[in-house]
Structure formats: C-alpha cells, structure tokens
Amino acid sequence: MTSHQELLRRAEQVLRANDVGGAYTRPSPRLYPHQWNWDSAFAALGWARLDWARAAREIETLLLGQWTNGMVPHIRYNPEVTDYAPGPEWWPDVPVRRPGQITSGITQPYVLASASYRVGMLAPDVPSRREWWLNVYDSLVEALLYFPNHRTTGDSPLIVVVHPWESGLDNSPRWDFATGQGRRPSRPYRRVDTTIVDPSARPTGRDYDLYMYLVELFASSHYDLTNYLRRTPFAVHDALFNAAWYRSALDLNRVAAALGRVPAVRQAALAEFRGAYHRTLWDGAVGLFRDRDVLTGRLIPTDTIAGLMAIYAGLVDAAQAARMLARYGERSRGCLPLPSTLPDQEGFDPVKYWRGPVWVNTNWMLIQGLADLGLHREAAELTTRTVDLVRAAGFHEYFHAYSGQGVGGGDFTWSAALVIDLLHGSGSRLR
Ligand code: 2M8
DSSP states (O other): OOOHHHHHHHHHHHHHEEETOOOEEBBBBTOSSSSSSHHHHHHHHHHHHHHHHHHHHHHOOOOOOOTTTTOOOOOEEEEEEEOSSSSSGSTTOOOOOOOOOOOOSOOOOOOOHHHHHHHHTTTTSSHHHHHHHHHHHHHHHHHHHHHHHHHOTTOOOEOOOOOOOOHSSOOOOOGHHHTTTTOOOOOOOOOOOHHHGGGGSOOOOHHHHHHHHHHHHHHHHHHTTHHHTTTSSOOEHHHHHHHHHHHHHHHHHHHHHOOOOOOOOOOOHHHHHHHHHHHHHTTTTTTTEOEEEEOOOOEEOOOBBBGGTTTHTTTSHHHHHHHHHHHHHHHHTOOOOBBBBBSSSOOOOOOSGSOBBOOOOHHHHHHHHHHHHTHHHHHHHHHHHHHHHHHHHHHHEEEOTTTTTTEEESSSHHHHHHHHHHHTTTTTTTO
C-alpha cells in the first residue's frame, strides 16, 4: 500500500506538472487548460504546504481577472491556449479592471476568501501573513460584496446563480428541470471535452445546448441579473453556492479582525442571511437543504451533496450536522462516501460527472465543516475514506460512486492539492 509520504510525493508531482509558468495551476492537463476560479482556491491550499509564495501567487493571479463590479470570473483565459470550448469569443465585452485580461462572464462558488484566510494562516511568519492579507483584502471584499450588490432579487439576501457552470456542479440532476426545456443557442458550438474524456462520463448534448443558450443569454443581458431574469429559464438559489459565500464572509471577517478593520459583513447582515438560508432552503421532510428555483419560488426536489454544505459553512449546529450526515449516509449505503447525488434520486448516475460520482473537493469541504463543529470522528472517517479512494485510484477528477474507479480528467489539481492538505491534518481546526 502506498505510504503517506509516497502519496504526498505524487500529489506534489501533479501540482507541479499542472503549474503554468509559476502563475496559475490548470485544473487538468488537457481538459481544463485555463485558470478556473474555485480550482485555483483549492490549488492554493495544496501549494501552501509546499511553497507558500506560490500559493499566494495562485490567488493573486486569479484576482487579476477581477471585473470592475468586483466579480471574479469563473475562467481567466490563457491567450496562448485555444483547445478549450467555449473560448472567450462567447463572452463579449467583459468589464475587466485590467486591460488585456480575458475572462468568462459568470463566476463560481466563492471559496476564494476562505482559501485566502487559510493560506494566510499558513504563512511562514506573522509579518508575511499581514502583508499578504493587506495586499489582497480589498479585492476579496469587493468580490464578496459583488454578490449582495449584484446577485440578489426581491427582498431575499440569498445569491442567485445564473448558470449550471456557476454552481460548480454543472450537470447535477437538480438542473434537469431547465435542461429538459430543450433550449439551444442561436449559433453552432463545438465541444472539446468529449474528445478527451469518455463522453459517457461527461454532460450530454442536451446539457450543453442549455449551457450555451445561457451563455448567450447572460452575455446579451450585459451580465446584468435584472435583464437576465426577464428572459431566462434558469435562476436558482443554490445551497452550495450560498453556503460557500457565507463561509467566505465569516473567514473574511476573521482577516478583517486580524488587520484591525471593520468587518467585511456585519453581524446583522450575517444573521439575516442565515435566517433566509434556513427559511428558504431547509426541507424538514428530507432532513436536508435543497435549492430553490427563483422563477417559480419552489424548492427543487432533488437531493445532492449541495444539501449538506450548510455543514461546511457552519450554518447548522453539530447535532443537526450529524443528523444530516447520518441520513445522507443511510440513503447512500453501498456507495463510497459521499456521492455527489443520492442514488435514490432520479437522474443519479454513478459514473457521470456531478450526477453521482464522489469528488474530493466536496468531501474536503464537509471535512472542514465537521471538524469546525467538533465532529472529529466523522471528519476523521471521511478524511481516511477520501484519501484511501485517491490512494487506490489515483488523482482523478472524480470517482465511480460504487467501485471507486477514477473517472474524468487525470492528474487533477484539486484532488492532489486537497489530499496534500488533508494529509497535513487540515481536518482539524486551523484557528
Ligand atoms: C467543471 O466545469 C467546467 C466548466 O466550468 C467544464 O466542464 O468545462 C466543473 O467540475 C467545475 O466545478 C470545475 O471548476 C471545472 C474545472 O475543474 O470543471
């Protein structure tokens, strides 16, 4: 059996092989050649254990793509790379702050501020930590506040996600209600992903028709939520996305306190957000949070790992977290922990991307939340099972929900980075 040392060595090899010029880490060599938002946040956590300055740089380069309104886009394109679709031609007139930056027009779960807090905590000494936090703090706050300022509707403080790609869990069966409407973009588009990875493990043609339709729609709405909401079939209060934002707000407040600044988000606003999250998304009958279709006002009746992310955010107490996790475990008996979609759900597929396979990043998020809540046994068990999965299969993008076989892209950055972090004991409190 591969020792921890050997696993760490291999994980480091993956990160170094995906390092593009010391500037950013591509998620996977061929499948994802550009810089992705939450991938870079996770990558930084691995780098922080190997080369702290490189971790800091990962976050700084991602922030180079920030927009004038504060949004950090989901992709910062590398102009030298052309074999990814959709390319920047699908995202016209992006309001980047720095001329020359090329980005997509949507964002991703905002784990970046939480990652920046942790990277800062791992700095070699207190002066370097402070100096680096001072460097990135304003950008991180602007990125955080982009959401309450530009991505809410009506009187809810919850954030509206406008594209399945924004959710990070692209083809989750939660989004089938929209895919099923048969929308298509006005122009032909190409796919590269299915020439690299077995198409049976990737989103379908129908999924992509919707993705590209929504790309066109959001771009032609000038990336403005109000314009977009008038015309779209897809706008959701996503349980994972909102949980990630909340945790980033808490973590940024910790940075603010360390820097002697006023909180990034005030207690009253956090309490209001917490209240709305519970009132809007909790489904007592299933004992999980669900996502809400903003257009109909109804909860989307599909149970996935997103429903557990209140644990990551500290939006539930230890007793509720333990109940939620136990129930998820019972409903996914026979699967490796924790499948991205529960196997009793319509649309579950053990091998297809976000419809069932196990992912390292979502497990990692839950491990952090469990540890923070003092659920150390649960955190330790999930850590062991996650590391063992990767040890047996390699640093794949995702893992077959029953067999654990590696699927999707190989040499996948966040699988390596987060295993490095877990092997350094990140499932125990870092405060
Ligand atoms: C996947 O999404 C991209 C689009 O952003 C794709 O399929 O091309 C998702 O797993 C997403 O969460 C991830 O950030 C990205 C890169 O790893 O790949």
